[in-house]
Amino acid sequence: MPELPEVEVTRLSFAPGIRGATILSATLGKPLRWPLGIQPSHLIGQQVMEVRRRGKYLLIDLNEGLLLLHLGMSGSLIFASGLAEPGKHDHFDLHTSQGTLRLNDPRRFGAVVFAPQESDAVAQKLLGKLGVEPLGEDFDAPALYQGLQQRKAAIKQVLLAGDVVVGVGNIYASEALFMAGIRPTTRANRLSRPRVLRLQQAIRTVLAQAVKKGGSTLRDFSNAQGESGHFQLEAMVYARQGEPCRVCGTPIKSIKQGQRSTFFCPQCQK
């Protein structure tokens, strides 16, 4: 479900509420992606300092250590008081003095991991190979160009891999490539500098717009206040196969790349 914008929207929706809270208890449901990643005893009595984001990971800083959350394909968080008993797909509850942070994740591709420090091996195994933050200062055209030079795979798949630039998932990869006028199948290292500049700008623009719109709600995404996003209402190509391109009217095409669907306009993207 969540790509960078959805994770960021989630973060913004509960960070102010949980900041400064004391952890009272934690309860676990079914195992998530790394079932041994967390023990409630690591958390109880700790204070929540700050909630950050790295790629699609949420980093909850505690006074000693940090909690890494990943929403996988189908995860979402809710932060509220007086929640009902955990349901079938509620797999992690963090009870604090200011409310309960609850992870709901039907497919259980998400993760909850505790690390004593961000520099520890357990955290670095997850964070260590991540690419540059697309909304940060370090993401510029030269950096992207350089990152693409060693990659001969299709640009769409290189974007999804997340080791050059993080956070661009299946929706926004198609959208950014449309905005940049680039065919998703183009080999990454064959893109000219001017085209990489367009791509870099498109990635920034698309992600920033999506954050502003509250993310995309294709099936079930909502932020930690239970609110849906609206970005999908203006998707240019994603999930629009057969429908007319909003720019030129040509039917949008759908192809498979690495078992994932890709959408593009055969006229606007070369």
Add this chain to the structure above:
DNA sequence: CACGGATCCTGATGGC
């Protein structure tokens, strides 16, 4: 080292 495929899991959807 980079690439492509298989894989984890559950639910929704559409064809028959």
Add this chain to the structure above:
DNA sequence: TGCCATCAGGATCCGT
């Protein structure tokens, strides 16, 4: 309360 195949916003592991 049909059955089966396919698909879904992610990321890791493994053989090549």
